[in-house]
Amino acid sequence: MVHLLESQGYIKNPQIRDAFLQVDRANFVPEKYRSKAYFDTPLPIGHAQTISAPSMVAIMLHLLEIEQNSKVLEIGTGSGYNACLLACLGARVFTIERLYPLYEMAKENMKQCPYRDRITILFGDGSGGFPKEAPYQRIMVTCGAPDIPKPLVEQLENGGIMVIPVGGTFFQELYVVEKDSNGNLRKRIWGDVAFVPMVGKYGHRWA
Numbered sequence: 001m002v003h004l005l006e007s008q009g010y011i012k013n014p015q016i017r018d019a020f021l022q023v024d025r026a027n028f029v030p031e032k033y034r035s036k037a038y039f040d041t042p043l044p045i046g047h048a049q050t051i052s053a054p055s056m057v058a059i060m061l062h063l064l065e066i067e068q069n070s071k072v073l074e075i076g077t078g079s080g081y082n083a084c085l086l087a088c089l090g091a092r093v094f095t096i097e098r099l100y101p102l103y104e105m106a107k108e109n110m111k112q113c114p115y116r117d118r119i120t121i122l123f124g125d126g127s128g129g130f131p132k133e134a135p136y137q138r139i140m141v142t143c144g145a146p147d148i149p150k151p152l153v154e155q156l157e158n159g160g161i162m163v164i165p166v167g168g169t170f171f172q173e174l175y176v177v178e179k180d181s182n183g184n185l186r187k188r189i190w191g192d193v194a195f196v197p198m199v200g201k202y203g204h205r206w207a
């Protein structure tokens with residue numbers, strides 16, 4: 001899987017390659033999908049949610065430019081895979097999941113993560129972020145929001161980067177939001193993506 005992602009240009013640097021090699025995706029997918037763990041495809045993780053395709057994860061990690069010891073907020077823990085990759089890249093990770101069974105499952109899955117002590121996993125609606133630990137140098141949103149939630153912008157540190165899918169409940173555009181040292185925002189669109197919806201106060205209201 002890692003060789004494929006590298007040869008296709010999704011993994012662009014040795015740090016991200018090492019993180020993918022260290023965190024075994026098979027530990028984060030349900031037993032019945034384990035034989036497909038190294039396919040470049042999203043897989044169901046229960047409760048109508050998915051673990052994203054590895055290429056999508058690699059793209060987002062690359063856009064985020066993770067630095068050693070940076071404080072990263074992730075919205076949508078899901079299986080916990082992404083949070084472990086972030087921790088492997090040297091981040092201190094705060095990750096939030098709104099579905100309790102997935103929060104419990106991610107905690108279990110993360111026991112396999114060599115950098116588990118860098119991760120704080122939280123249960124609840126993360127659409128408004130986690131102000132208690134703000135500001136964050138990076139924010140990674142792995143569910144599709146209708147708009148960029150204002151609290152997430154506020155919780156992004158000056159000089160910080162947020163990646164967030166924005167759009168409908170099936171298809172979105174991936175935004176890269178950069179906040180400069182004066183607090184000014186620059187938004188650019190990476191391209192079209194398909195994430196499960198963000199559900200919550202600043203997310204979609206239904207479902």
Ligand code: SAM
Nearest residue numbers: 076077078079081082098126127143198199200
């Ligand atoms: N990052 C995950 C991984 O590594 O497996 C995949 C995330 S999955 C595509 C999106 C997750 O976002 C789902 O688990 C879903 O329950 C969660 N989610 C949706 N709305 C949320 C919210 N308001 N707060 C926290 N999590 C949310």
